[in-house]
Amino acid sequence: MSDKPIYVTEPYLPPLEEFIPYLEQIWESKRLTNNGPFHKQLEDALCEYLGVEHLALFANGTIALVTALQTLRISGEVITTPYSFVATAHSLVWNNIKPVFVDIDPETCNLDPDKIEAAITPQTTAILPVHCYGNPCAVERIEQIADTYGLKVIYDAAHAFGVGYKGESLLKHGDLSVLSFHATKVFNTFEGGAIVCPDAKTKQRVDYLKNFGFADEVTVTATGINGKMNEFQAALGLLQLKHVDKAIERRKEIDARYRQALCDVKGITLLSQQNGTVGNYAYFPIFVEDDYPTSRDELYGKMKAAGVYGRRYFYPLISDMPMYRGLPSAADYNLKSARQAAEQVICLPIYPGLGDEQIDAVALFIAGAHQ
Numbered sequence: 001m002s003d004k005p006i007y008v009t010e011p012y013l014p015p016l017e018e019f020i021p022y023l024e025q026i027w028e029s030k031r032l033t034n035n036g037p038f039h040k041q042l043e044d045a046l047c048e049y050l051g052v053e054h055l056a057l058f059a060n061g062t063i064a065l066v067t068a069l070q071t072l073r074i075s076g077e078v079i080t081t082p083y084s085f086v087a088t089a090h091s092l093v094w095n096n097i098k099p100v101f102v103d104i105d106p107e108t109c110n111l112d113p114d115k116i117e118a119a120i121t122p123q124t125t126a127i128l129p130v131h132c133y134g135n136p137c138a139v140e141r142i143e144q145i146a147d148t149y150g151l152k153v154i155y156d157a158a159h160a161f162g163v164g165y166k167g168e169s170l171l172k173h174g175d176l177s178v179l180s181f182h183a184t185k186v187f188n189t190f191e192g193g194a195i196v197c198p199d200a201k202t203k204q205r206v207d208y209l210k211n212f213g214f215a216d217e218v219t220v221t222a223t224g225i226n227g228k229m230n231e232f233q234a235a236l237g238l239l240q241l242k243h244v245d246k247a248i249e250r251r252k253e254i255d256a257r258y259r260q261a262l263c264d265v266k267g268i269t270l271l272s273q274q275n276g277t278v279g280n281y282a283y284f285p286i287f288v289e290d291d292y293p294t295s296r297d298e299l300y301g302k303m304k305a306a307g308v309y310g311r312r313y314f315y316p317l318i319s320d321m322p323m324y325r326g327l328p329s330a331a332d333y334n335l336k337s338a339r340q341a342a343e344q345v346i347c348l349p350i351y352p353g354l355g356d357e358q359i360d361a362v363a364l365f366i367a368g369a370h371q
């Protein structure tokens with residue numbers, strides 16, 4: 001269908017010449033890492049862009065997740081979703097915490113708030129939901145449950161860069177929110193991440209923890225890790241930020257074009273954006289139902305053969321992976337909606353560099369031209 005393969009995403013890179021002045025500054029100052037000038041500037045710029053008060057940069061999103069759990073001293077059991085990238089559950093296990101999987105709401109692919117309470121035990125200390133595909137979780141319901149049972153809430157907001165909800169940043173919800181700036185995400189610093197904190201005191205603890213626990217030259221306050229973002233990443237982030245609105249705008253057009261072309265295709269369902277959301281159009285999932293002419297995997301295979309590399313985000317479920325499948329909460333009957341989504345989903349290519357002809361070709365292929 002296309003001369004060149006079309007991948008699910010293509011990292012966004014700014015024009016190279018725009019990055020040179022940043023590099024020259026790093027070479028001149030020889031400040032490479034450890035809270036350098038670009039690091040400080042990017043923290044401030046991101047707070048302003050995202051509409052949050054405090055944020056701590058990280059080398060990647062996974063270290064940020066692991067550190068977020070350390071920050072709030074989470075232990076015992078944590079309620080989370082099986083329908084995510086493995087790092088969500090792995091971050092719990094790295095903290096010696098037992099993940100307890102709860103099913104998703106098929107309308108949003110996020111944790112089903114109606115099913116959370118039944119999974120709470122005396123060992124439960126927190127909820128780790130994911131704003132899957134950048135769609136907001138049921139944040140009010142989750143907050144209410146957390147307050148009732150005295151639980152912390154840490155959002156894996158790796159998909160939710162720049163998402164607005166009811167007039168403010170979605171990242172303001174929960175005790176902490178964790179972002180990823182990995183190459184495949186809406187905003188990237190090659191690798192990178194951040195923890196959004198509610199107050200300066202919490203950010204202070206996060207800053208200690210990401211720097212081995214150092215409070216000053218001779219004082220180590222905690223068994224911290226090395227999670228620091230370096231100056232190269234921070235400089236790139238500053239430059240990327242200048243382009244991100246344009247990039248999200250193009251994603252929005254692509255989303256609309258796919259929707260237009262696919263909304264009436266028999267056997268294909270789409271997720272709809274919830275009221276009150278300003279989206280970032282990070283992903284475009286389609287769900288291949290039983291009344292589509294082929295199975296999901298057949299369609300996936302045919303697309304691949306035609307040079308269109310969709311991805312089955314998220315298949316397999318985290319709870320089906322060898323290190324999790326023995327958990328009682330990983331049982332099949334507990335996760336019916338998650339399993340159905342995992343068996344039906346294909347995420348279509350969406351990234352700023354995708355052309356209209358490519359979008360139309362992908363949509364036409366799915367609409368039946370391949371049969």
Ligand SMILES: *Cc1c(COP(=O)(O)O)cnc(C)c1O
Pocket residue numbers: 060061062063084085087088130156158159180181182191192193
């Ligand atoms: C990308 C991602 C992560 C991990 O982020 P990295 O920056 O790649 O470490 C965690 N959770 C989810 C849901 C992700 O999509």
